[in-house]
Every structure is written in structure tokens, then in C-alpha cells.
Amino acid sequence: MAERIVREERRLSFFEKYLSLWVIGCIGVGILLGKLFPQAAVTLDRISIHQVSIPIAICLFFMMYPIMVKIDFSEVVKAGKSPKPVLLTLFINWCVKPFTMLAIATFFLGFVFKGFIPGFEVLKSGETVPLFRSYIAGCILLGIAPCTAMVLIWGHLARGNDGLTLVMVAINSLTMLVLYAPLGSWLLGINHMPIPWQTITLSVLVYVGLPLLLGYYSRKWIIAKKGFRWFEEEFVHYLTPVSIGALLITLILLFTFKGQLIINQPLVIFFIAVPLLVQTCFIFGLTYFIARFIRLSYRDAAPSALIGASNHFEVAIATSAMLFGLASGASLATVVGVLIEVPLMLILVWVAKSTKDRMFGLQK
Numbered sequence: 127m128a129e130r131i132v133r134e135e136r137r138l139s140f141f142e143k144y145l146s147l148w149v150i151g152c153i154g155v156g157i158l159l160g161k162l163f164p165q166a167a168v169t170l171d172r173i174s175i176h177q178v179s180i181p182i183a184i185c186l187f188f189m190m191y192p193i194m195v196k197i198d199f200s201e202v203v204k205a206g207k208s209p210k211p212v213l214l215t216l217f218i219n220w221c222v223k224p225f226t227m228l229a230i231a232t233f234f235l236g237f238v239f240k241g242f243i244p245g246f247e248v249l250k251s252g253e254t255v256p257l258f259r260s261y262i263a264g265c266i267l268l269g270i271a272p273c274t275a276m277v278l279i280w281g282h283l284a285r286g287n288d289g290l291t292l293v294m295v296a297i298n299s300l301t302m303l304v305l306y307a308p309l310g311s312w313l314l315g316i317n318h319m320p321i322p323w324q325t326i327t328l329s330v331l332v333y334v335g336l337p338l339l340l341g342y343y344s345r346k347w348i349i350a351k352k353g354f355r356w357f358e359e360e361f362v363h364y365l366t367p368v369s370i371g372a373l374l375i376t377l378i379l380l381f382t383f384k385g386q387l388i389i390n391q392p393l394v395i396f397f398i399a400v401p402l403l404v405q406t407c408f409i410f411g412l413t414y415f416i417a418r419f420i421r422l423s424y425r426d427a428a429p430s431a432l433i434g435a436s437n438h439f440e441v442a443i444a445t446s447a448m449l450f451g452l453a454s455g456a457s458l459a460t461v462v463g464v465l466i467e468v469p470l471m472l473i474l475v476w477v478a479k480s481t482k483d484r485m486f487g488l489q490k
Contacts, residue, residue, distance in 0.1 A: 156381025188372035192365045194341025211426040218434040219272040227269025231262045234401040264459025272298045273436035281429035284478045291429040398462040410435035424486035428478045439464045
């Protein structure tokens, strides 16, 4: 029995090891489908409630449920009693990340690439602004929206502490409801920034709340009926590939929706992607090294760094649409955040696992 389990773990590790190849393939398929069937992509993209895509929500549910059902909720209670990783995440997300995003986006889009981004745009308010400033605004909206959904799968793939990740997701969801609007208003320099309450609430309920609830109760029911050994050796084994499969389908959908955009505006996509890529890598590295400095374990450090690096793009897109309009440069920038996040976060998961022994090998 033990040998069979080891073989299964190795097979899963082999699949995860080459996950980047599957991701590249799915991105290519998505862009191709978006090019060949643009109207179908537009129709699918419009199936949403308060800017929350229903097809994406279904895929994210199947990404999250296999993770939630594996969580031993006694570990969640223990994680809640360890304040250091939670405080680190809050510090990075709300005291560092928004301001580094503003600085990095301004440097690249306001100086380095400014000469390549001519033109102006008229906002919903009637104000005319340079196009590069609109792109910076979209980057800011991404920078102040910490991820509260897909970070669960990043932490899980990095073999982090799933219980701690869940605690941090819950705390960041509540904090975002309080700090998102005032911080965004200040950084964007506008007087009245609407809070996308419906988008934040619905996305947290669909992406986190529903799979959490079903995962908790189905875990209890299955263990009571079949026993813990059957749950671990049979149920979890067959359920694990579901999460990865849902991630790959999500990628195909995302790039199907935005495939035409990539083909039509490749240079603009590149200009916006550069500061977002630099910001993501910088925040990940900073959090990871601080976690090492304050002597967190790898299982706590990995999700802390990943939740800081990733963004809640649904909230950013909804806010930019309400403030500036769906056709604005700000909305385009938030969409670029979607395009680069999944491949980049998978690379950072690989970086975390590859540096685990070097950074945290001496810790228990």
C-alpha cells in the first residue's frame, strides 16, 4: 500500500513539474479560440453577475473545492494562533504593495515607455487625461486588490500551509472591504471612489465561501461514512487532478476572452505587462526574504509571499469599469493583469519550491 501511495505522489509531482508546458499550451489554445471564434468569446465573457464571470466562477469552484476538502480545520485554528505570517501579509498588502505599484508603474509607463504611448482619452467624468496616466491608474487598482481566491491554489501547489492560507484569505477579504476605497481614492487622486461591494462580496462567496462550506461538510460526511483512510487514499487521490484540470480550463477561458486583445495591441500589452511583472516579482521576493528573516517556516512563508504577489483582478476590473469605463486604458491595464498573473504565479510557485531547502532547510 505504501509503495502504491509513493508511486502516486511521484506521478503527481511529475505532472506538476511540467505544469508550465500545459499552461503554455492552454494559453495558445485560448488565444487561437479567441481569434477563430471572437463572437463566442464575447458572448461567454458577458455571462457575468456584477463583473464576476460565471464560466470562470464555475472553474474556480472546481479549483478550490479539492483544496478545501483536504483542509483539517483544526489546523486552521492553530494557524489563527500564529500572528507573524498574518501580520506580515497585512503589512505587505496594505503598507508596501500599493505604494511600490504606484512607483514602479509611474517609472515605466510615465518615463521609460512614455514616448511610445501617445494620445489622450476622455474619461466617464468628461476629463481628458494622457493615455499613459490611465494605464497607471489601472495598475494602481490591481496593486490595492490582494488576491482572495486563486492564492489558495498557488499556496497548495507550493506545498504551503493550506490552513494558514485560508486564514489569510479571510482576513484580507475583510480588510479589503475597509481599506480598498479610501486607499484607492488617495492614490488615484479622486474624491469619490465607489466600492464594488457586489463584486467583492460575490467573488468571496463564490470563490471561497461556497467551496469552503461544501468542503468542510463533505469531508466530515465522507470520513464518517467511509473512514479517514479511504478518504486519504481513494477520494483525495481521484479528486486531486480536478484542481489542476480546472486551472487549465480557466486559462483557456481567460485567454479566449482576451485573445483578440493580445493580437490587436501586442506592444501596449507589453508596455503594461513590464511594471506588473516587476512589481509581482519584487513583492514576492521581499515577502519571502522577510519571512526568512523573521524565521517563519517554509510552509508559512510560501503562502505569505504568494498572497502578497497576486492580485484580485475581478475587483480591479469592476472598479476600473465603474470609474473610467470598460473601454478605458485603466480597464485595459487591469485585463493585462489577468493575462500575466497565472503564468507568472506558476513560475513563482516553482521558485518557492526550488529554493525551499536553501532558504529554509535548517528550520524544522
